[in-house]
Amino acid sequence: MKKIIVLILASVMIACCVAFAGCGKTEEKVLNVYTNAGFAPYEYLDSNGKVVGVDIDVVNYIGEKLGYKVVINDIDFNAILNEVAKDKFAVGAAGMSKKAERDELALASAVYATSIQYIIAPTGTFTGDKVALADAVAYAAGTASKSIGVQEGTTGADLVSGGIEGTDVKATEYKNAIVASQDIGSTVAAVVIDKMPAEAICKDKDNLQCWSLDAEMESYVMYFNKDNADLVNQVNTILDQMIKDGLIDQYTVKHSS
Amino acid sequence: MTFADKLAKLWELRGLFAESLGLSLLIAFGAVVLGFIIGVILAVIRIAPKTNPVIKVLDKIAVTYITVIRGTPTLVQLLILYNSILISFKRMPTNLLVPIIAFGINSGAYMAEIIRSGISAVDSGQLEAGRSLGLSWITTMKKIIIPQAIKTTVPTIFNEIIILVKETSVVSYIVLKVNSEQKWDLLGMAEKQGLATPACYLVFLFFAAILYLAVVMLLTALQHLIEKRLKKNER
Numbered sequence: 180m181k182k183i184i185v186l187i188l189a190s191v192m193i194a195c196c197v198a199f200a201g202c203g204k205t206e207e208k209v210l211n212v213y214t215n216a217g218f219a220p221y222e223y224l225d226s227n228g229k230v231v232g233v234d235i236d237v238v239n240y241i242g243e244k245l246g247y248k249v250v251i252n253d254i255d256f257n258a259i260l261n262e263v264a265k266d267k268f269a270v271g272a273a274g275m276s277k278k279a280e281r282d283e284l285a286l287a288s289a290v291y292a293t294s295i296q297y298i299i300a301p302t303g304t305f306t307g308d309k310v311a312l313a314d315a316v317a318y319a320a321g322t323a324s325k326s327i328g329v330q331e332g333t334t335g336a337d338l339v340s341g342g343i344e345g346t347d348v349k350a351t352e353y354k355n356a357i358v359a360s361q362d363i364g365s366t367v368a369a370v371v372i373d374k375m376p377a378e379a380i381c382k383d384k385d386n387l388q389c390w391s392l393d394a395e396m397e398s399y400v401m402y403f404n405k406d407n408a409d410l411v412n413q414v415n416t417i418l419d420q421m422i423k424d425g426l427i428d429q430y431t432v433k434h435s436s
Numbered sequence: 437m438t439f440a441d442k443l444a445k446l447w448e449l450r451g452l453f454a455e456s457l458g459l460s461l462l463i464a465f466g467a468v469v470l471g472f473i474i475g476v477i478l479a480v481i482r483i484a485p486k487t488n489p490v491i492k493v494l495d496k497i498a499v500t501y502i503t504v505i506r507g508t509p510t511l512v513q514l515l516i517l518y519n520s521i522l523i524s525f526k527r528m529p530t531n532l533l534v535p536i537i538a539f540g541i542n543s544g545a546y547m548a549e550i551i552r553s554g555i556s557a558v559d560s561g562q563l564e565a566g567r568s569l570g571l572s573w574i575t576t577m578k579k580i581i582i583p584q585a586i587k588t589t590v591p592t593i594f595n596e597i598i599i600l601v602k603e604t605s606v607v608s609y610i611v612l613k614v615n616s617e618q619k620w621d622l623l624g625m626a627e628k629q630g631l632a633t634p635a636c637y638l639v640f641l642f643f644a645a646i647l648y649l650a651v652v653m654l655l656t657a658l659q660h661l662i663e664k665r666l667k668k669n670e671r
Contacts, residue, residue: 223631223632227452253611361637
């Protein structure tokens with residue numbers, strides 16, 4: 180009995196020593212990137228279990244240019260800006276559209292991509308390429324669910340909540356648009372999410388189709404800690420160069436195939 | 437995507453799922469060991485004769501611990517510990533001690549009650565006999581009572597182990613790191629891969645469920661084996 184206890188205690192102690200072994204190292208420059216890996220092609224998990232995507236390629240490029248080690252953290256989308264606010268060298272890179280509420284919590288970089296809100300609905304629901312928000316709401320009002328699915332915290336969610344005001348249509352919030360689109364036809368009538376994830380969702384499904392919403396263009400930015408304006412300036416210079424060189428388009432094509 | 441395609445994708449990711457299952461089991465095993473140690477300590481404190489004032493204080497602490505830990509959801513405990521007391525563990529390049537400690541503390545409270553009831557189930561005559569033979573209370577516990585208590589508590593302890601294995605599925609609420617790289621437990625990996633290949637979302641979830649079931653069935657078989665071995669000395 181004693182031997183077993185000694186053995187267990189010894190292995191726990193050894194485990195602790197091994198675990199703490201990394202703590203004595205000198206500090207190297209680290210960029211802590213926070214993202215939510217469920218937003219292809221900007222960030223998603225590949226077949227090797229690594230978080231990859233356009234945003235990841237962009238931050239890795241920036242990290243290399245500025246001499247930072249890049250650490251990717253996949254967390255809840257709504258927790259991203261909280262983490263950025265806590266850490267001077269944190270970056271929020273998650274296909275985030277620039278919006279006033281987010282600008283209050285963190286510093287936005289230059290725009291590196293644009294997007295527009297799309298709507299996903301059963302094939303043949305709408306005609307034409309662009310759908311007016313009012314038409315989308317009218318469609319939802321005519322279904323049993325009387326609801327439009329959105330991804331919580333996104334600009335799509337904001338758009339829909341504006342559009343349903345005064346109607347009896349509700350917005351159903353999901354952690355992820357992919358999960359939301361599984362419920363089209365039951366809990367929700369349609370789903371509103373950014374263009375690229377919408378196209379990724381509709382690609383393999385014969386029964387779903389996506390249309391562009393007649394809404395404003397949105398600008399994707401990366402968010403940085405408010406105390407790190409210097410870093411933002413450095414990043415913006417690099418982003419400018421990347422856009423001119425067509426690098427970001429290259430990344431987008433690479434991850435969209 | 438046809439069903440065959442989905443299975444092919446699942447097969448392609450088999451290494452990842454295996455690794456994630458390994459991580460879930462590692463956390464569960466660590467928590468079981470920690471929980472058992474905490475449980476035994478708490479159980480012994482709870483049943484010790486309250487003659488010593490130190491024991492009385494320890495007993496009150498033990499009761500508070502058990503009440504609070506059993507009274508709050510495991511996920512809430514994990515999130516609170518991750519963001520407060522265990523914050524220095526969270527920053528380590530391999531931060532698996534965070535879920536192990538959180539789940540271990542949780543399991544310890546339940547193990548304490550299981551072990552305590554097992555000890556109480558042992559005939560009080562055993563304790564009297566041990567004491568009257570001149571053995572101290574602790575020696576009687578160690579050599580006579582606890583070995584008998586273990587026999588009755590084996591099914592319930594295994595129940596607790598099975599619960600722990602399944603409980604680890606909430607661990608993707610926090611960021612797990614192994615050698616500074618983020619890793620996912622079985623459910624976390626199934627969900628993330630499901631988001632990366634939306635057509636396979638349901639298939640991956642079912643697969644995760646099947647893996648958990650396989651582990652639980654193995655544990656149940658192990659439990660029956662141990663119970664049979666322990667019954668060997670009975671007629």
